[in-house]
Amino acid sequence: MEHLREIGVIARSLDSLSNIEFKEVDLSKGQYLYMVRICENPGIIQEKLAEMIMVDRTTAARAIMKLEEKGFIEKRDDESNRRIKKLFPTEKGLSVYPFIVREHEHSNAVALEGFSEDEADILLRLLRRVRKNVEKDWEYVKKGNKRSY
């Protein structure tokens, strides 16, 4: 039970730091999450992005809309599937990417201060497993089902 709390606290703390620091490049709360992934996965669609970040579809939709309005990304229609809109970074979007990466690298360095390479490695492996475990339940519940326990 304590694991979850630690994870929650760490995540809030880092998110809070990121949000403060990314104001400098005109990204408001939460937007860096989407921005960085669109840069790394150009052409990704909204729905998949929301799943990747594990955030509500509608929240993602609005964050992405703002990113488009601000000129960080652009939505392109797909001819073979008229439902989807592919997301691409603009020049402006690409120009903030290195800033985001630098911040993330710094935060990571802070978070892992005092960790040996092995320890950092072990932690990453364990976290990946936790994520995989958790995402099943998330998708299940987000599709409207109810966990029983």
Next chain:
Amino acid sequence: MEHLREIGVIARSLDSLSNIEFKEVDLSKGQYLYMVRICENPGIIQEKLAEMIMVDRTTAARAIMKLEEKGFIEKRDDESNRRIKKLFPTEKGLSVYPFIVREHEHSNAVALEGFSEDEADILLRLLRRVRKNVEKDWEYVKKGNKRSY
């Protein structure tokens, strides 16, 4: 850099599940965080609670206000220090505590599925270290300072 993303994703996912599930006991988004800690630390003050959870002071203030309005907790003045207000769970608050614990235990079990006890242990230890590393920066920045990197 990947560590942070995994942590963020896991945290959002679990928080999202918790928020959905705690509606059942009339706790709205985020309130479980405060509720559970007030039960475990009766008499804690708002400021310390915000630090413990690593959330903005004003966000905590409002969540706590709502908890009081809904009768889950009660604020008591302190005679020796007129600034602070100590927080205590009411009967109603205490009555939802076991529900929260059960949910957390379930989520933890899901998150750690397939983990040996050793692995779970290692993960917890590593997470605690990460939290300690991160909370320094958080307090620094939350006090209005700017990290340089």
Next chain:
DNA sequence: ATCTGTATGTTGTATTTGCAACATTTCTAT
């Protein structure tokens, strides 16, 4: 060819979140 279900996206609305700015009380250093 049509019906039904699912995938994807949007809008309406209520709530939470968080910065900035403030008020009050306590603490610290002179």
Next chain:
DNA sequence: ATAGAAATGTTGCAAATACAACATACAGAT
């Protein structure tokens, strides 16, 4: 003793968040 700094709490406002409900397009089965 007093001025300034820090701790604690609140309020105003702007923004993000998320549920519900909807719209449209596609996919699969009959």
